[in-house]
Amino acid sequence: MHTTIRRRYGVITLIALLALLVTSCAAEDPALETTEPSEEMAEMDEMDEEHTEDEGDHAEFAFGEPADAAEADRVIEIDASDAFAFEPNEISITAGETVTFRVTNTGAIPHDFTLGDEMLQDEHEAEMAEMAGSMEMHDEPNVFSLEPAETKEMTWHFPEPTDLLIGCHQTGHYAAGMKGVVTVES
Ligand SMILES: [Cu+2]
Numbered sequence: 001m002h003t004t005i006r007r008r009y010g011v012i013t014l015i016a017l018l019a020l021l022v023t024s025c026a027a028e029d030p031a032l033e034t035t036e037p038s039e040e041m042a043e044m045d046e047m048d049e050e051h052t053e054d055e056g057d058h059a060e061f062a063f064g065e066p067a068d069a070a071e072a073d074r075v076i077e078i079d080a081s082d083a084f085a086f087e088p089n090e091i092s093i094t095a096g097e098t099v100t101f102r103v104t105n106t107g108a109i110p111h112d113f114t115l116g117d118e119m120l121q122d123e124h125e126a127e128m129a130e131m132a133g134s135m136e137m138h139d140e141p142n143v144f145s146l147e148p149a150e151t152k153e154m155t156w157h158f159p160e161p162t163d164l165l166i167g168c169h170q171t172g173h174y175a176a177g178m179k180g181v182v183t184v185e186s
Pocket of ligand 1: 080110111112168169170173178
């Protein structure tokens with residue numbers, strides 16, 4: 001008798017506990033639904049932004065870093081022309097220098113200017129080929145596009161000797177030789 005009652009009490013207590021648990025969970029549920037997913041999404045948005053920013057500044061470039069124009073030791077004027085060429089197309093920089101590239105599109109068609117090592121240029125060429133015509137390229141710290149007659153500047157700090165290239169990745173331009181050699185010497 002005693003054991004049956006005890007067991008019954010036990011079962012009732014268990015059911016009561018379960019009910020309590022379910023209700024409290026249910027009470028928390030709406031809160032979970034309303035706050036957490038949006039917080040998660042906000043975090044994901046932030047991560048996306050950070051990710052884009054990372055891709056943007058390439059936070060660690062292997063060849064120095066973007067710098068303020070005011071920090072430039074000198075300005076190098078470069079013309080980008082419809083002859084699919086940069087002029088000059090050989091640039092010499094001393095390690096430690098901060099340089100502003102002032103690039104002018106002297107042509108009648110759009111050009112762009114990408115600073116990077118050969119691997120970066122090749123990657124960018126592939127990216128541009130992939131999205132040709134589908135979307136407009138946006139400027140990055142080491143990349144900008146130039147409408148006809150437009151001039152833009154890029155200031156870069158070069159801490160170490162390295163071999164770099166400048167390139168235009170409008171469809172067919174790079175392959176046609178629209179590139180230049182940037183040598184950072186010790
Ligand atoms: Cu070009």
